[in-house]
Amino acid sequence: MTAVRASQGPADADHASHLLRQMLRIRRLEEKCVELYSAARIRGFLHVYIGEEAVAAGVLEPLAAEDCVVATYREHGHALLRVSAGAILAEMYGRLEGCCRGRGGSMHLFDAATRFYGGNAIVAGGLPLAVGLALADKMSGRHRVTACFFGEGAVAEGEFHESLNLAALWQLPVLFCCENNLYAMGTALARSESQTDIALKAAGYEIPAWAVDGMDVFAVEEAARRAVDAVRSGGGPHFLELRTYRFRAHSMFDPELYREKAEVARWMERDPIRLLKDSMDAAGQLPAETWETLQADVDAEMAAGVEFAEAGTLEPVEELTRFVYSDRTPGADQAGRAAG
């Protein structure tokens, strides 16, 4: 079994409180989404990340603004660290002000301006995309990293193996981040994989890989920083298996018959937000009024996001076939590419 890394020591108070804020923002955004979904304000599918916040918060921390992020349909949290809550919520409301003009919804958040490349609904579909982005960066001599998030369910897909193989063969700047929450819908990992040590699979492709305690945001950040530095300095792809758990159902339609309530309760004792808050309390880093202010700020951010989305506009019906085909002038692309 691959050793699971834990964090090495306390961080300074400002940094700890920044990470706490990031995780709380993700948690509150999604609690709001569940509330709005239940009230039929937003529709379609909705998969929440509650319980897994330390993974997105810890991995995105060492990334630079020009680094790419590719995620799955459980991507509201990753998106929030790049895109405003208003643009995300407006997208879920199907409004023009959304990050994809309301055409993507919950599973397809995307924002090229902040190099957030989705939001991918197809299991393992983001991996080849990430490899392509990294190949483009390598061929253009740009020292960027592409962080690619996917669930452990993706490991059963051919795209996972093809992507890891090519990334290793061509030494591409990708950080593969497997969000191992133990279930793919209702299928437990051990029911679908003969080898459940996922980091070991990556090692089989000659990719340096570590398993990390995905509930400990410092452990995630530390491992991600090491891996991002190695990838950026030409060390080829790296792989993190982030061991985590989703506290809620797979999506809004899931009776959760495949796991015991006691198991969920056991994992909830290691709620990443509570773990960090408790460690900050113990170190005297979080006075009560700082915690109150932090919560009030985050609540105000989400309330403003909902207000923005509610006030958004619906795309006129006559616009609906726009973007089905490109309306760019032929030849303009080549000129753009030559210039850029």
Ligand SMILES: Cc1ncc(C[n+]2csc(CCOP(=O)(O)OP(=O)(O)O)c2C)c(N)n1
């Ligand atoms: C190629 C493909 N097959 C099946 C599905 C249906 N499906 C949606 S989510 C899911 C489970 C994926 O689990 P995992 O990768 O572990 O991610 P998690 O939902 O746990 O974050 C499946 C099988 C899909 N979206 N794409």
Ligand SMILES: [Mg+2]
């Ligand atoms: Mg999973």
